[in-house]
Amino acid sequence: MSATVDVPAQVGVKKNYLTALKEALFEEMSLNPHMICQGEDIGILGGAFGVTEGLQAQYGAQRVIDMPISEACIVGSAVGMALNGKTVMAEMQFIDFISCGFDQIVNMMATYHYRTAGEVNIPVVVRGPAGAYGGGALYHSQMNESWFCNSPGLKVICASTPSDAKGLLKTALRDGNPVISYEIKELYRRNDIAEVLPDEDYTVPFGKAAIRKAGKDITLVSYGQNVYHCIQAADELEKLGVSAEVIDIRTLVPLDEETIFNSVAKTNRVIVVNEAPMTCGFAGEIVSRISTKAFDLLDAPPVRITRLDTPVPWVKPLELFVLPSVEKIVQAALKTVKY
């Protein structure tokens, strides 16, 4: 029965992002008998990417449900289950498909606690693989997180490391509010970021950013796979004599403003990097908060490096053309420190 289950893990072994997610699901399913997982192809197949591999064998088809292709119903029925006492992990096969469940998310789920004056809360985590740089083209590359950051009642998270992927997902499943989790599919199986995960039951709190690299000349704020672009850019900048601090916000709603402001207080310069389109994207929100709440700290205009205001094209040169890159970050940083 548990032959396909690769958890609990061996001590001291590095694990990738995908395995970390899987561990979170197995552990929470075991700790919470009222938890249900549902999504397209998550049971028999184990998920398009294998995040739920072995879960149905372990917990049965009633708690790990292979759903018809209907994101609206995956979310909507999860809301009903939550209304009747369950905690639900609802998988979007690709986060791009979340648009098919948009109404159920923003009107039914996000507002439930509000419109019932607190009588009802909806512990549902909608999670799915997201992000570009993999040749996924228009409908398998999106970062559409700003839609949901703009819908009060939803928490929005995006892990960039295996330990955060596990710890944030566990926090999400215990939070009691609807959470949208952007998992970076390009990071799922990247061995160079694999980590040894804590043996004990641990969580990573929402609203607490991580400083990935300390620096004093300029702050690079990011999340998801762009964090690695920022770290790489910081390494290159170091060679050029510029010390960049890299902040991974980890959760968008709630946002840890304090860590960002503390960093900007030190560097007085900031670049925000994300791979969503620029207009009304979350980079704009971060820049806006810095500009309105920490204006006096700035010695240079804050900069956004985002995807162009285009869809994500398919073939590589076109895709890379529209997306943030290490080179774009380095160039913008050099310009900003000289401002």
Add this chain to the structure above:
Amino acid sequence: MRSQSGTAAPERTDDPKEHNQTIRPRDLLTKEDHLEIFKLLFLARYFDVRLIKEKKRGRLRGTLYSSHNQEAVLVGCLYGLRPDDWISPIHRDMPAFFLKDIKFKWDDPARMGMSIEELCAQVWGKAGSPGRARDNWSHIGSKSKHIIHSTSMLSGTIPAAAGVVYADRLNGGDVIAMTLNGEGSTAQGIFHEAINFAAVHKLPVVTIIENNHWAYGTPTHMEYSQEDFARRADGYGIMGLVADGQDVLDVYDKVMMAVNHSRAGNGPSIVECKTFRAYGHGDHDDDRAAKYRPEAEILKGRERDPIGVYRQYLLEKGYISPEDAKLYIAENKGAGEVGNEDFPPEVVAYLSKGIDYALTCPVPEAEEGGMWVFKEGGR
């Protein structure tokens, strides 16, 4: 059932004998039940006409979606439910909130339906509303009383209903979830998506289609191409029935057949209740509705008032005497043509009690507008 398609009509699904029910659900109703149902029709009608008057006097905010002339659907659908069954009413179903689990216990505070005080507080936008007047009119519910809270996105609660009963089955329960929907909302994708899911898992979701033949300002022939929604059920391999929505006992029969069928584990069901919308889509639309709807249709629709249809039945059965039958005549009268004398005094008193409560209730504090976005403290 009529069929418009070129293929052979499917087997009739609205004949009780098809489902091995030699005894119709109505045959198990007592005289007391019949008299209670009669009173509930008056109560639903009175709620509507009283609110129409309050609205016209400018005492209410928001939009009133009149349920006038559709009372048999509401009473017939809800009368036979178990107290712990779930429902999800929509905008035109305001009386459904208090009709749930009301049978012989109108004033029981422990009943699994909304009290008339709570409902009136909601309509008046007061703090005594179960949702503290955060969303308007029908957008309320109660987790503890098993009423799913709707939004303005029609058919949007059917997946939630499916989820509720999925969870209940997992816990070993046997409740059903009844969703009330207008025929216009059946064009939404979520209507199909949710019923498909419920059918796959044989979930006890009873979908009521209140077909009043107008989706706001669009007539049925521009909304869908089938004559009967019961045939949609064939596409999911589930039970589909058609009821005369002006005849409370026909509604009761078909709905209870569907409820029993679904509760027994045979999957979801659809009951279409053919009825008639007396006024506009909402009160803001009354004047225009009088123009976009053919007058002959309105006159014809008003002929079969559900209170009158039922009164005739009760007379023929001898449940009421010819003298009793003349006491309160609300049927075939417009909202502006009836007075309190047209309704049983206990009906008038019941709603008045609710309105009195609403009027004394405070409006919520302004700061509440910023509260309850997120739950604190974990699940």
